[in-house]
Amino acid sequence: MRLATALRWIIFGMSLLPFIVLTLGAVNNSLGPDPADTLIQETGEWTFRFLLLSLSITPLRNLGAGPRVFPYRRTFGLFALFYASLHFLIYLLFLLQLRWSEISEDILERPYITVGFTAYLILVLLGVTSVKRMMRRLGRYWKPLHKLVYLVNILALIHLSWILRTDLTEAVIYASILLPLLAYRVYKYYIGKTSRQFHSSTSS
Amino acid sequence: MLIKSKPDILPSEITPESVFHDRRRFLASSLSAAFGVAAAGLPGLSGAAAGDGLRARAPEDLARSAPAQWWNAKFENISPAAHEGGFYTAEALTPYRDVISYNNFYEFGMDKGDPIANSKQFKVDPWSVSIEGEVEKPGVYTLEDILKPHDLEERIYRLRCVERWSMVIPWVGFSLADLIKRFQPTSKAKYVEFLTLFDPSSMAGQRARFTTIDWPYREALRMDEAMNPLTLLAVGVYGNFLPPQNGAPIRLVVPWKYGFKSIKSIVKIRFREQEPATSWNMLAPQEYGFYANVNPDVHHPRWRQDMETRLPQTLLSSSRIPTQLFNGYAEQVASLYKGMDLTKNY
Numbered sequence: 001m002r003l004a005t006a007l008r009w010i011i012f013g014m015s016l017l018p019f020i021v022l023t024l025g026a027v028n029n030s031l032g033p034d035p036a037d038t039l040i041q042e043t044g045e046w047t048f049r050f051l052l053l054s055l056s057i058t059p060l061r062n063l064g065a066g067p068r069v070f071p072y073r074r075t076f077g078l079f080a081l082f083y084a085s086l087h088f089l090i091y092l093l094f095l096l097q098l099r100w101s102e103i104s105e106d107i108l109e110r111p112y113i114t115v116g117f118t119a120y121l122i123l124v125l126l127g128v129t130s131v132k133r134m135m136r137r138l139g140r141y142w143k144p145l146h147k148l149v150y151l152v153n154i155l156a157l158i159h160l161s162w163i164l165r166t167d168l169t170e171a172v173i174y175a176s177i178l179l180p181l182l183a184y185r186v187y188k189y190y191i192g193k194t195s196r197q198f199h200s201s202t203s204s
Numbered sequence: 205m206l207i208k209s210k211p212d213i214l215p216s217e218i219t220p221e222s223v224f225h226d227r228r229r230f231l232a233s234s235l236s237a238a239f240g241v242a243a244a245g246l247p248g249l250s251g252a253a254a255g256d257g258l259r260a261r262a263p264e265d266l267a268r269s270a271p272a273q274w275w276n277a278k279f280e281n282i283s284p285a286a287h288e289g290g291f292y293t294a295e296a297l298t299p300y301r302d303v304i305s306y307n308n309f310y311e312f313g314m315d316k317g318d319p320i321a322n323s324k325q326f327k328v329d330p331w332s333v334s335i336e337g338e339v340e341k342p343g344v345y346t347l348e349d350i351l352k353p354h355d356l357e358e359r360i361y362r363l364r365c366v367e368r369w370s371m372v373i374p375w376v377g378f379s380l381a382d383l384i385k386r387f388q389p390t391s392k393a394k395y396v397e398f399l400t401l402f403d404p405s406s407m408a409g410q411r412a413r414f415t416t417i418d419w420p421y422r423e424a425l426r427m428d429e430a431m432n433p434l435t436l437l438a439v440g441v442y443g444n445f446l447p448p449q450n451g452a453p454i455r456l457v458v459p460w461k462y463g464f465k466s467i468k469s470i471v472k473i474r475f476r477e478q479e480p481a482t483s484w485n486m487l488a489p490q491e492y493g494f495y496a497n498v499n500p501d502v503h504h505p506r507w508r509q510d511m512e513t514r515l516p517q518t519l520l521s522s523s524r525i526p527t528q529l530f531n532g533y534a535e536q537v538a539s540l541y542k543g544m545d546l547t548k549n550y
Contacts, residue, residue, distance in 0.1 A: 026519055029518050029519075032302075032305075032306060032316065032317070033298070033302040033305075033306045033515040033516035033517065034306070034316075034369055034513060034515055034516070034517055035517060035518060035519050036513075036517065036519060037369075039519075094519065097523075097524060102508070105508075106508075109503060109505065110505055110506060111505065112506070163506075164314070165487070165488070166310065166314075166415055166416045166417045166487060167310065167314045167409070167412050167414060167415045167416075167417075168414040168415075168416065169314075169412060169413065169414045169415075170314075171414075172414050
């Protein structure tokens, strides 16, 4: 039990590490000649990594890790939201420089921003409804609502691929992690369906 | 790793490249005001230190040695270009360290820091350039032959990348026009095409599996653009030999166009009658046209083009400056595009 608590803190601390490293880099001005650009790239990538970590919890649980890993689905999901919020904040502060009149042009004219912004809005919705009280209040709607996280991941992949202009290596790497995680859900869905059919046909 | 410690550099060594920074000037004037000390003629140091009138020299600890012996003699006589005609700007220079470490040169990798990291072993000697196409004197010329008749000069140009950042860089080179005249293009030569070296064994980026670039990288100019005196063939930067990541040993610099037109590490110059295909236009024609003139009024689906971030920046000083039509070289080049619809011919 104490080990589990210690582990939780270690994982929490490690999840904050990128934030600490980036903050130190920003304070020491060691992020290169265009620090805003470095920050936006790094926070974007960490968002995606935490999204994938969150998505891997359910398969891990089912494949033998057991229920103790389950709380991390939310932990990592919230860290994804944390880094996504930093990503969005850096965009607003340093790229857009709070020129609000320009945000509509960016969102409407630049497809990768449109997609990224949409993904972020969904992620905020999921974050807000991730607390216990909201889970209870939403009841049976909670689960289908949170299935939107699959869409967030797909949008994140599109967002990334659209930013990369020629060498898609990075997108291929992220896709090769995301696709099995999504395929697992599809597989589970059909297994569940056939077993339900099996049960309903035997019971009738 | 993100956290890098800065190598020790004597203040006297970095002075020549930074005396023009406002911050330093402010520092000097406030220091002299506070302590009653004359600011020791700070702004004059750059030329005086080098003794040749050049504005900028690479810091000694980062300066490169000559790729081959003959380069030394070539670089002994670099003269500053005329201050008129667009060849010079008094704007603050982007420090040498940033010029050589923040590069788009996909042959050496996608990230800005990749080119400096992956080009350490890149050989630029021997090097030859093949002159082909609609020209009286085609042939394969050694770089020494290419450079022999040309005197090098220092030109200070703004560089505007399509990715919305910009730098001010003191190049060393000579007008492309002077080179072109030597090979006597025929009347059929309407365009000049340039090709970068294709050598996957030394250029890691060309080995990348999921790249969509059809190597070698290629660029082209219309003949009158190529003959414009501003169009530069650069062999050096900051009074020093061009580092591989900046396009060694010889590269194009077209200051009124987005940076990707300024092709690096050139091995072939071909004179052509038809408009040649160019790499970024082949990849995404709706984003990158043949002309790629810097133009704040032509929208781009990835980046705003009416503003730019002048590098280097810190988070707190992060500010944008308005981008100028033809990157501020309208006086020199606007006539080339008279009567053309620049929003269609972007």
